[in-house]
Amino acid sequence: MNALDMVIFNLMGALTAMVPLVLTSVGAAVSERAGVVNIGYEGILLMSAFFGAIFAEMGGNAWIGMLGGAFIGMLFGMLHGAITVYLKGDHIIPGIGINLLALGVVAFGITAVWGTAGQHQVAIKMAKWYTPYGPVSPMIFITILITLVTHWVLFKTPLGLRIRSVGENPEAADALGINVEKYRFWATVYGSLLAGLGGAYLSVDWLGTVTKDISSGRGFIALANMVFSGWNPINALFGGFLFGFFDNLSIWVRTNPSVQNIVPWQFVATLPYIVTIVIVAGVIGKVRPPKADGKPYKRE
Amino acid sequence: MNGKNFLKPFMESIIAVTIGVLVGAIVLAFSGYSPLEAYKALLDGALGSKYGIALTLSSATPIMLTGLTFAISARTGIFNIGAEGTVYFGAIAAIAFTAAFANPLMGLLGGILFGAAWSLPAAFLKVYRGVHEVISTIMLNWIAFFGALYIVLGPLANPNDPNKTISVPESARLGLILKETDLSWGFVIAVIAALLSYYLLWHTVLGYGMRASGYNERASKYGGINPKLAIIWSFVIGGIMSGLAGAVEVMGRPPSYAISQGMANIHGYGFDGIGVSLVGRNHPLGIILSGIFFGMLKAGATSMQIEAGVPLEMVKVVQGIIVVAVAVPGLWDLVKNLFGRGRQ
Numbered sequence: 001m002n003a004l005d006m007v008i009f010n011l012m013g014a015l016t017a018m019v020p021l022v023l024t025s026v027g028a029a030v031s032e033r034a035g036v037v038n039i040g041y042e043g044i045l046l047m048s049a050f051f052g053a054i055f056a057e058m059g060g061n062a063w064i065g066m067l068g069g070a071f072i073g074m075l076f077g078m079l080h081g082a083i084t085v086y087l088k089g090d091h092i093i094p095g096i097g098i099n100l101l102a103l104g105v106v107a108f109g110i111t112a113v114w115g116t117a118g119q120h121q122v123a124i125k126m127a128k129w130y131t132p133y134g135p136v137s138p139m140i141f142i143t144i145l146i147t148l149v150t151h152w153v154l155f156k157t158p159l160g161l162r163i164r165s166v167g168e169n170p171e172a173a174d175a176l177g178i179n180v181e182k183y184r185f186w187a188t189v190y191g192s193l194l195a196g197l198g199g200a201y202l203s204v205d206w207l208g209t210v211t212k213d214i215s216s217g218r219g220f221i222a223l224a225n226m227v228f229s230g231w232n233p234i235n236a237l238f239g240g241f242l243f244g245f246f247d248n249l250s251i252w253v254r255t256n257p258s259v260q261n262i263v264p265w266q267f268v269a270t271l272p273y274i275v276t277i278v279i280v281a282g283v284i285g286k287v288r289p290p291k292a293d294g295k296p297y298k299r300e
Numbered sequence: 301m302n303g304k305n306f307l308k309p310f311m312e313s314i315i316a317v318t319i320g321v322l323v324g325a326i327v328l329a330f331s332g333y334s335p336l337e338a339y340k341a342l343l344d345g346a347l348g349s350k351y352g353i354a355l356t357l358s359s360a361t362p363i364m365l366t367g368l369t370f371a372i373s374a375r376t377g378i379f380n381i382g383a384e385g386t387v388y389f390g391a392i393a394a395i396a397f398t399a400a401f402a403n404p405l406m407g408l409l410g411g412i413l414f415g416a417a418w419s420l421p422a423a424f425l426k427v428y429r430g431v432h433e434v435i436s437t438i439m440l441n442w443i444a445f446f447g448a449l450y451i452v453l454g455p456l457a458n459p460n461d462p463n464k465t466i467s468v469p470e471s472a473r474l475g476l477i478l479k480e481t482d483l484s485w486g487f488v489i490a491v492i493a494a495l496l497s498y499y500l501l502w503h504t505v506l507g508y509g510m511r512a513s514g515y516n517e518r519a520s521k522y523g524g525i526n527p528k529l530a531i532i533w534s535f536v537i538g539g540i541m542s543g544l545a546g547a548v549e550v551m552g553r554p555p556s557y558a559i560s561q562g563m564a565n566i567h568g569y570g571f572d573g574i575g576v577s578l579v580g581r582n583h584p585l586g587i588i589l590s591g592i593f594f595g596m597l598k599a600g601a602t603s604m605q606i607e608a609g610v611p612l613e614m615v616k617v618v619q620g621i622i623v624v625a626v627a628v629p630g631l632w633d634l635v636k637n638l639f640g641r642g643r644q
Contacts, residue, residue: 039434042438079624083627083628083629087628087629087630088629089627089628089629090627090629092379092434093578093623093626093627094624094627096379096381096574096578096623096627097578097620097623097624097625097626097627098620098624099571100571100574100575100616100619100620100623101617101620101621101623101624102620103568103571103616103620104613104614104615104616104617104618104619104620105617105620107611107613107616108331108611108613108614108616108617111611111613112331112332112611216442217438217439217441217442220434220435220438220439221439223434223435224435224439227432227435264450264454266446266447266449266450266453267446267447267450269446270442270443270446270447273439273440273442273443274439274443276435276439277421277425277431277435277436277439277440280431280432280435280436281425281429281431284429284430284431285429285430
């Protein structure tokens with residue numbers, strides 16, 4: 001493989017790796033634009049990867065798996081929305097709970113469903129285009145489409161204006177007759193639904209396997225990408241490509257014997273996490289979160 | 301602390317635990333297991349014998365300490381979920397320090413120093429760059445995981461056994477409280493750490509400053525408290541607790557007194573600690589109780605797997621449901637209204 005091929009190969013890999021990050025970041029951006037913080041995306045990715053694989057194998061079709069993953073994401077979005085929006089609970093703790101729950105459900109579920117410990121090869125595969133530089137999944141285009149549509153709705157339609165208003169100034173939105181709770185709740189559900197789609201993509205499409213740590217921090221990297229992109233879906237697409245590049249690179253380098261001899265693979269594996277910290281530390285102060293982000297709204 | 305203030309959070313935790321056990325039973329039934337058999341085997345394994353009770357208390361030891369990490373930060377208004385990675389380095393430090401000095405105090409010191417040191421990056425990122433601690437601590441957990449894996453497989457690898465690191469030398473191990481059980485003096489260290497944390501938070505100037513800045517950062521500033529310093533201290537003291545958790549685990553847990561390959565025997569304590577802290581209402585004394593409860597779940601998990609055939613990860617499902625239930629605000633009032641007692 002010559003140098004140019006190698007570059008193209010890794011850029012294609014970045015497109016593949018960006019899908020779950022972009023979907024989650026775009027979903028998180030909508031949720032936080034409406035004022036609801038959710039740190040449970042890590043758990044949602046993990047559980048949707050698990051249940052998505054079950055749906056795919058039961059339905060005999062990869063797309064059923066994708067929809068099943070989105071459905072699971074939606075359910076947990078409703079749970080988070082009910083606690084934070086309607087019961088006015090803390091925004092961080094339910095997310096921690098969902099993440100802990102996912103660790104148990106998936107580790108338990110893999111053994112209970114397939115009888116194997118910690119890992120299962122998914123029997124159903126997503127149909128892809130095969131190129132000399134690796135496979136291209138239709139989910140890449142769907143992700144781009146979802147990002148563009150979400151961006152358009154968020155910034156160019158009355159619906160988007162209402163979503164942003166309940167996260168920016170819920171008192172004013174309420175005074176104008178906007179149902180703050182309704183918009184916050186469904187924005188939260190939408191965010192988790194996209195994360196669910198990204199989770200199913202991990203198992204049914206990209207990696208083709210379910211493991212008990214398949215999300216590997218991607219839910220949090222996606223949140224970092226959301227901050228990096230200034231809560232803006234199109235920026236999150238480019239940011240997701242950047243984060244995806246390092247995610248893919250660490251996997252690629254780890255399996256590349258010529259590099260393995262120079263740098264221990266464990267050090268290469270830390271790359272996506274170090275990059276995330278450096279990038280977030282670099283952009284803070286240059287971006288501004290929605291004003292009422294993470295603040296429960298109670299009518300006076 | 302008067303009786304009324306104590307009752308409500310206590311009842312809410314009890315309700316959350318009940319919900320966790322009940323929903324867990326539904327999950328068990330749906331997965332084709334008998335919930336009664338499973339829970340009976342669990343209780344039997346955890347409380348049915350002297351060995352079981354000792355195992356419960358020794359399982360409670362590290363998660364009480366990591367629970368303190370979360371609680372101390374939560375009282376300062378910070379969500380420090382970096383205990384997981386800190387435990388790894390605490391364990392590594394204990395092995396390295398005892399290999400050099402063969403003295404238990406040096407092992408504990410190693411855990412304390414490494415724990416404090418590994419807590420600093422997230423503290424500085426928070427205070428000086430405003431990076432949200434949830435993101436930074438999770439990223440640092442992963443960095444710690446791979447870094448520790450490198451050390452476990454490399455510098456500390458056991459030349460005679462590829463499945464684990466070198467062991468803590470016998471003279472540096474923590475003694476057992478009960479012979480032929482897993483219960484070492486590490487449990488006492490964890491309880492003392494909880495009592496000291498309580499004293500720190502409610503009976504010292506530093507603790508007052510930490511709680512004040514957690515309650516209202518701006519107001520505490522007017523009161524002459526430096527919230528940045530309070531946050532750094534909460535990270536450092538929290539780091540010491542989970543560093544100790546790792547050290548105590550390898551120095552006090554028979555039979556291997558080492559870190560196993562892939563770090564399986566020190567994995568997950570940081571996340572368990574979050575649940576312990578939340579169910580213990582982020583209060584050091586509550587953490588002693590909830591730590592023992594979660595220790596019971598962990599201790600009983602193995603016998604549940606052997607006797608009822610239920611995968612031992614089931615207890616993590618119950619744990620997760622409990623934490624989600626704890627996140628529901630006003631649980632006690634909800635239940636009271638449900639049973640019609642709240643009408644008067």
